Amino acid sequence: MRKFFTFTIILLVCFSLVGCGKSKQETSPKVTIWHWMSDRQDAFEQLAKKYKQENQINIKFELFPHSAYTQKINAAVAANDLPDLFGILGEKRVLASFAKEGKIEDLTSYMQEAQSSWKRRFIDICLKVNSFKDNNIYDVNPGIYGVPIDAMSIQFLYNKKLLKEEGFDPNTPPQTFTDLLNIAKKAANKKDVYGFASGWGETWLIYCMATNYAFDIMGQEKFLDTIKGKVSYTDPDWIKVFSLFKDLQQSGSLAPGIITMNNKEAEQIFATNRTFFTFNGSWGVNTYQQINPELEYSTMAPPRANQNYAPGVWAGAGASFVVNAQSKNKKLAIEFLNWLTEKEQQIFLIKETSNLPSIKGLKKNIQSDMKYFLDNQQYFTHPRLWPENENSRVVEAINRGIQNIVIGEKTPQEVAEEVAKTKKQYSQQ
């Protein structure tokens, strides 16, 4: 009996050791990439196949759910088990943390090889969101730490057909916020049509719109001063920003349930000609085309609430990959990224995934609807370009506060005070 137990235990140990090891016969992938972009996995796999044929190097794209991706990366950092290439979600300080800890490679020298041919390929703003300047607040060595594989912009969209039906010129979208409200109010004349719909259940879209108007009302400098703590959120300009949402709510033009609506639902409403205006990113084009190829729409600059400053429009890299600084396959990974951002691959990617390219000179290859999202470039900005980002608790308070304004539970003044209190609390810490 004892012999039997000993034999069984030895057998089990052997099995587990074999299980832990890697098979030598298996041709292991040379470069492993982690990402969260489920809509791009097929295109990535096709590109990996092509790369293998051209360069005899295996590329393995591993897809993880968006909601669990950050935890997956954090766990890999703790276990020192990061893949060769991966994407980083979140604020610039997260990218900064990886750079500061030496987890990701500074790509500046690679980008500058051959008279900066790789660097010069990119649209400026796409590269900037992954770069750190001298004397940045994160104390990261200046350089380029990520390679953008596509681009995006988040814009106001208007439905040309609905505007025409109400007697407005479909080629002249509203220029001011008051014009927007006046047109949106006309939705009341139509059954099951709303003035404005957006996926405000996903609160970051609220923050995006609020910051666009903060730029418009107070200017970029004052906005950044608020983040630095020099200007309070109870400043009259901030109350004006919050009041815009009150105006939208009072106009009665908001789609019912807008603050629980997710982005996909808002996209469906816009695609089915059920809202005059929406606020969405370039990724929505896919949904619009799938649901209603006949949809007539265009982008417009944020209808101005103030003429003194320029509004903001969030734009930049849609997704970027960073290189694991400790990877043995670092060189191969960088070569692959270089290849991935060449013209041919970029054309394939934008065609397959309906996204904007991260490199210059492909305007003629962009499908017609997508081109609209390259409009209003003079207003392009992105939180990753700002020298400092707001504390996530304060952002949460702004988003929650605006939701409270929209459901009529709080006034802009009350929200401003609450946000200022949160800001004070977290500044002290």
Place this chain on the structure above:
Amino acid sequence: MNKKEQLINFSFVAPALAIFSFFYIIPFFYTFWLSLHKASPTNVLDLNFVGAQNFKDIFSPQIFIVLVAVVGIFLILFALKNKFQKLSLNNKKGLAQTLQFATIAIGGACLIYAATTFITISRQAIDFNPDLQWWNSVRRSFYITLWGLTFQNCLAFILALGVDRATRTGKLYRVIFFLLPVLGEVIIGLLLRIMLSHYPGVFNHLLENIGLGQWAQNWLGKDMALATLAVSHCWRGFGYGFIILLAGLQTIPEQLYEAARIDGANAWHRFTKITVPMLVPIIFLVIILTILGTVQIIGLPMALTRGGPAGKTTVSVLRIFYDLNNSHVGYASAEGLILGLILVTLSFGMLKISKKMKS
């Protein structure tokens, strides 16, 4: 028992102990360790030791020192009452005494810490500022738990009583009622979202079509979202309670009912004098499982409302998840520990009540 025998006995427990330590004990202490840290504002990977700061932020320093003082007094009283002698320590008096001194020392340290912090707070005039967002999320979790304990468990009990008597169709009902818990929380959440949200608003259309249009409303709006979430959770979860209660009902010997019938007991008397008393341990088990299962929901609110509108359905675990996503690892760990402590206290309390009722 000699040492060799002890070693052999221990080897039987060792694999289970190793697995338990790896998956429960070590993560627990690691979570506690993390809860004493805070990420640097400019580097989320750089965790700085901040001691009990996260707990102070959650409770507010004032409540925190009261809690520390209470824990200190409790530990000292526990040790002074010589409770360690009652523990089975193979009559090792030395070990019991060491434990007693250590507990008194920890209790004393707690009291000293509370006193020094109290002096610091009173000098600095710190505002009373507990994290209301967190405590509101805990309140919402317990609101849903209340629905679970009442509506969900009553429904499970009534259905279990009905199916217990249904000899022919019992198996079919068991499958039907247990189908919902088998489906994932997220699947149920997404289905309900399609049914209940304003767009496409299947449920409201249904109400209009059957002439109850006046009842149509925004089920996920500010007034109804939390109640909708609670009812959805109960609807999804009653199957668990149903199966456990049904199993409990079927363990009650039929002879008891027959004897009662012969003695002239009516249905109500049989229910109150036989069914309920015999089911008490099972009922308490269902209550504990309901509390543990409901306070920890995350998938359903995430799919149904994402915690909105304006945070009105952000339950405690969802809040922890959002904190983790925003790189507040230490704070989220502290929140997790507090929630765990509340649940452990409640579960032990329920077990104690159950034991008393049984005796």
